[in-house]
Amino acid sequence: MGWSVLLSVLYAVQLVTSQEYLLPGDIRPTHYDVKVVYDIDPTTNFSFYGLVDIAITAVKSTSKIVLHAQDLVISNGGIRIIGQTDELRVTASKLNDTYNLFTIELDRELRRNQSYLLTIPFSGNLKPGLNGVYISSYVSKETKIKEYLIATQFEAIYARKGFPCFDEPMYKATYTITIGHHRDFTAVSNMPLVTSSNENELESYWRWEQISKTFSKSKSLFVWDSFEKSVPMSTYLVAFVVSKFSYVDSPPMLSTTKFRIWARSDAINQAAYAAEVGPKVLTYFEKWFNVSFPLPKQDMVAIPDFSAGAMENWGLITYRETALLYDKTQSSFLNKERVAEVIAHELAHQWFGNLVTMKWWSDLWLNEGFATFMASLGVAEVEPTWRADRNYAVDNILSVLTLDSLESSHPVSVPIDDPKRISEVFDEISYRKGSTLIRMMTMFLGEEIFKKALHNYLVKYSYQNAEQDDLWRELTAVSQEYGGLARNVSVKEVMDTWTTQTGYPLLTVSRDYSQNSLTVTQKRYLALNSRSPTTSSWWVPLRVLCASDAQDSNEPIEWLAANEGVTTEHRFEHGADPDEWVLFNADMIAPYRVNYDKGNWELLIAALNSKHTSVPVLARVQLLSDAFALAWTNQLDYNIALQLANYLKRESEYLPLSTGLKALAKIENVIKRTPDYGAFQKFVRKLIGETYFKAGGLATKKIINGDDLNSVKLQTATSAWACRMKVPGCEENAIELFRSWMETDNPDENNPIPLDLRRTVYCVAVSRGSVLQWRFVLARKQRANVAAARDALLHALTCTREVWILTQYLEWAITDETEVRRQDAAAVIVSVTHSTVGYYVAREFIYNRIQDIYNAFNSEGRRLGGIIKALLEQFTTQRELDEFLKWRENNSKYLEDAKLSVNQAIEKATVNIAWLNKNRRSVVERLRELSK
Template identity: 75%
Template sequence: MHWLLYVSVAAACVLRPAAPAEYLLPGDTPPHHYSLKYAFDIDPNTNFSFYGVVDILLHANSATSKIVLHAKDYTVSDNGVSIAGPQTPKVAGVRLNDTYNLLTISLDRDLQPGRNYTLTIPFYGNLKQGLDGAYISTYVNKETKTKEYLIATQFEAISARKGFPCFDEPMYKATFTITIGHHKDFNAISNMPLESSSTNNALEDHWPWTKIESTFKKPQSDFVWDTYEKSVAMSTYLMAFVVSKFSHVTSPDDLSDTKFRIWARNDAMDQTAYASITGPKALAYFEQWFNVSYPLPKQDMIAIPDFAAGAMENWGLITYRETELLYDEKQSSFLNKERVAEVIAHELAHQWFGNLVTMKWWSDLWLNEGFATFAASVAVNHVEPTWNADRSYAADNMLSVLNLDALESSHPVSVPIDDPKRISEIFDEISYRKGSTLIRMMTMFLGDEVFRKAINKYLRKYSYHNAEQDDLWRELTAVSQDYGTLTRNVTVKQIMDTWTTQTGYPILTVIRDYGEKSLTITQRRYLSLSEKKSSAHPSWWVPLSVLCEAEARDSPAPLQWLAADEGLTQQHSFQHGSGPEQWVLFNYDMIAPYRVNYDQRNWQLLTNTLRSEHTRVPVMGRVQLLSDAFALAWTNNLDYSTALNLASYLQREKDYLPLSTGLKALAKIENVLKRTPDYGAFQKFVRKLIGETYEKSGGLATRRIMNGQDLNSVKMQVTTSAWACRMKVPGCEENAMQLFQQWMDSENPDENNPIPLDLRRTVYCVGVSRGSVLAWRFALAREQRANVAAARDALLQALTCTREVWILAQYLEWTITEGSEVRRQDAGAVIANIIRSPVGYYVAKDFVYDRIEDIYNAFKGQGRRVGHIMKTLLEQFTTQSELDNFLSWREQNAKYLADSKLSVEQAIEKARVNIDWITKNRRAVVDKLREFSTEEDLELSHDPSRLRLTHSAAAGLTVHVLCIVLTPLYIV
């Protein structure tokens, strides 16, 4: 019961600026409790009508004659709105401001300060088939072949107002009691356990028949009314419910003290086993790691067939895309399994960071998402210790950050938001991945014990409350001072504000004095446009983890700091232990997001070691070196000869992380060359680089993939196979075509698929690309019949690989057609994948330009998806004419891009980065690629099959093999 005190205090002490912005609620009447009653008619003949009543217990902070809250997309029954409390004020008027969805209820007298009131609001409408708010969704039962309906919710960030009238800002926490009326053939679940179920109409007393009888028919005796236990205090965006005909499995009791249930379509229940084990294991570990008990009696996790995000952390009822929760050993790849574990861990971490303690406003979204992203790696590392998730997630997150945050149009981690429409745009790599990277950085410079002790204090202090990043900094500083972990009399706030309130990250320039065993360091902001000079001069507190060749890897020098005022206007000196012929390596453990440029001699010493004995450099150090070398070469801070010479060691690399890092760096070059006559030179260079590794990893054979549990080996085989087919490594496409043909020839292809699970994306794409229309239709038929979401997802992507222009045009049309073969949740990814393909780019560009109004309407309320499409399109630009055409088109279609403003600005800058590189580097880089690949086996021309490959590459008929890349839809 202690949380009842929390909610009372929280509600009475809500503080707002003296002059709040017009889009913010005034804060005069914060809510204590919502009693929400719904009745849903899941019948297409009534257009999925619903009726609801919400009773909101309010506290008057000041004398006011207005109550302002949020409502959107339904009708409020004006004559049914009432208020009860001291002196019984009466409702004088009800008005809705569509601009910010503000529902203003005027009263005939002021509310008395310090007193409680109950506001009653009846509302009714029809559920829509969008992917936010409370929405209706459909799926086909694969066993009965019947169309089924369900109701799901997605309220983050500002869509709870679409579900019911409420105070839809995260700082207004309140408790909830929810009652849902539905047909007895359905079941309903919500945040809390079911308290009671009845056939008595819970809304009878509120039924305004004269107003809505024609819209909503009165529930009959076949209706069931489910009431759920009173919730803990939570923000509106965390409230959730699902009404469906789903079934569930219950996890074993010995894995967690919390009751765990996994829900899914009845014909997908055999795909829930992995989640039913992984979920409770991760939850139990988080209770230990945070040293704070999970506060609810149960945890439901449910797979929704049509869901906008990857998943949503609703307290006690986590909703997922099917691909992020369900796993089938016969149809899902090892990488699918890894993804399921990661997303489950991410959402469960939110139950503490985000749910128990919530940011005050969306400016500090990163406190939720950054922490959940980091904590996911910790939990997966515990649940699946052989995967090395802590290392791989850290590298992936940082590399993503280094790319996006190098744009001048990036944004700070803690970002001011002056318009609710901008909120969706910050669900991006900065909030998630940079946030995670910075939290990992803190654990490394503070130490795990200090960090976890401070986090425990933070969670306990702000439980059921809201917090800002400064609140976290205070707790971390206090504990670090107790332990004496921070030197130079600096606070966590002083360090971290340089990383969270500034955009970008630094590049350190390191110049050694080889006679004195010393070096100097300078810092400045790194930008992707080589000639771009920032008008500002930001600086950072930079943790310096330095490894000298003379030192053992297990006993490097202690961490040092480059202060924010050091290395900016003057050089900072640094002593080290390496001799004149020994290298020095900064950021060898990737402790922080920054790049390092060395003098030429140190680069050569590092390159020599990589080419002779690369394992002497730590894995994360190799990742950092490869990323830095190619990025610095891209911006003309390093000669491409140095970068390519360093990368040549990858022919012997056996660890996935460095190899994938090098290939991702090369993919940037591929992207700007793939539609030019120079693409063949690029392919030839990469063939030499990966050909041997591809063979040693198993190629497209099954022997390494089958029954393999070594994730590093699987990823090596998957990645090298995808690149090998795309780069025309002899035999790769032929092997893929043989496997695809075997599948097509199978008597029962839906049950008997000879293609190894983890290689299917590569093989499918080659098969569809090089096959006839028959191959495309075969893949489409398999997608339509597949009962496993991961299998459908692989086939949906493969269908974008066709070279048939008319098919691509038809496929694009499906993405904006209601009820087509492409579900709403997948439409954005399909458009983006077609844009990336050499043939599809031209078709998709015209489609985007010509059909932007239809695209906008299909994704209405989902600015992130339109923004992602724009980013993907402009990332392909390599000429000024392409960009000029877009800029002219943007002016004419600005209203459709209004919700994607930040993404469009970043897309334009990325296009300029490409154009700048083509102008300055293309000729020189292509010459160097040819130079580095001159030793390739010249017998290629004597093999007819290889000759065909060479000819097709020269002709530009590039197979669009999709690498295994996570869908850029963020786990929220």
């Protein structure tokens, strides 16, 4: 049985046999009144006391109330349930730790359709970690004092750590939040502040005499901030931050919504770009959706410790510092692009995810796919010269084509049988494939139809939950108003083939050169082509582009229907002469690969090597990606792929060049520890050497065309490759730039290395240097006040070849209060694993210290899974894989929450080993020939 079939069967069995992870649905909350007081003081272990009043309605008669709670101390005697006429008695309460279900048993039944008020007191101590309500810290650059703050991260299932609640996305309710804190701090939440008082808001249950037993300060030093009642929303969007941060206001003329950007006082001068971009993007989205942003304000906060890139809490978006703050003297152009992209992504969530929310995490892609797609439009609006709509589309599709070629991938709409599995689907399939499919719909429906249908969808399901079929209905309805799709197919028929199936199709095209026709077949493309074929098929949008009309073609979309081209060939007509090439998917409308007959490949190679601009940019990207992927799986002769890549010597566009280099990186990955690596380096030197020098290289102390993002990316990419491939002068120039920095009077303020070249220069210098260079970088990281600069330095420290230093660095990553912050720990381990010497050090570290790694990440499956992937994707021998499989058997309990990632990692390793056994010799021989 194939992996994909087996996984589907397992999902089905689990869904049928197990629903105990879900709340029973007997009770629905309508409003929460949450009151919590925090003592932000390490001497009290950050103790807190809280009280939540939940207005509930009984959907059906029941004598039990089941909701969620985790890491909270709840006194059975303090729980109350009051009906419209009397109070019910609580007979017992218990907590199921497996799914964090908190069950309250009553002396009699709640009556169907009746309303009640449930009151639960709770207390506890904030724990280390990056989810729930947690403590973050930083050292003030001015006072040198360590400051603490409280932040929240409730997505996906961590609101239950903040207060007892119905912690599933379909249980929407309104919220009134009151936060008690020391008066030196400021609290912000989803809604605007209404009042601040000195009265104990918990007096109905928690007397101050009780609170003062664990609090370090007197009642007179505390204030209570109460916030406006929220709009209806899911628990995972509730948020608050209690800090000593400063803020800047956005210019009021940019948006009718009040914007504030919050950060450490030392870093608030880095908030100007976010303050400008945020309101512009929000205003653009309001016009695009034709739906107003429903809240009166939007706060955006940079948190020193943050697990993800950002979190879309309604009205209070939280970010990593690198994703919100930008300093033009310390942050690179790519950092600036990242800030704009993340801001646009989170603001898109205010509609997709917040206003309309998926019913269950199986349809996470409705949140993340739309936010990823809309981010590209938002950035393109505020920074039009960056071409974000095109560039992000390419990045997304190429990423999808890689991951989704594994049998251990998963559908976009994925069954989830255990809440612990939710974090694993926050991956490239939900984000990038989701975005790719949404872009595909805009292209085959047309933007006018798409926008109108989305408006209808957002209005119809505002403050409610929806699933993908609800979206399909709205899209189909508007499409039919405009005449419908070709072949009378519905949006659901098309899109279900893309969202409910794993993978994507490979189209095989064979031309009849005498009849101006071609035939097409489809089957699933798999990285392990030797696996048994699947029966999957798709509705595939097609445009056939010919050489004669390549520059102005606007051919209508044709459809290859599901099941067409599966058992028999499907025939198409075209207008190309026998000596002209034809191309499918030239605009990359959908995620699929195309293989042509040898004659057509040769025509394409000739065109690229004579005048590559005669083939559109996106078509060049697709051709390079397809050719190398098909050669990788032995479905195309490597001679064709490498001849195709030969034209890259003359490529001046970043997208095709980077695509070709990424394809070559797969070969590099599997031969870099073999005697043949020198032949590979020689081939790539010949391929990129001239482009490297034309782009500016590392020979000068500036970016040649620093105002053009394409040029900056081209110079950055070619410089990194040139140094790795030993292009003469590259490493020497990097070392010289780094030396001049070390000799600067004030290196923390005066850095002569061009911003976007620093990662390359740092890594080369540390790799080629000694402990002296490593300690210099460490000192700069310790003093850096800009997160983007600190991030580049953090990465550079992993480039050393000193084994003892790498071992120490890995140790820091899993130890509290070291040079590695908790948020960066996984990235450090992954980066060491990818380095030349670090691979061997990290492998032993992971094998020997898995329990400590597991504990350091609080069993967070996504981050642990990423580490395992980084290790196994570099395996090249069966011995390495066998050793891992044996180790996995003995340590399975630590990998339980990372099963999907581990399976994908094993499959990637298997692919690598198979490729080496079959292709190494022939590919290296061809590389040597082409290098002459």
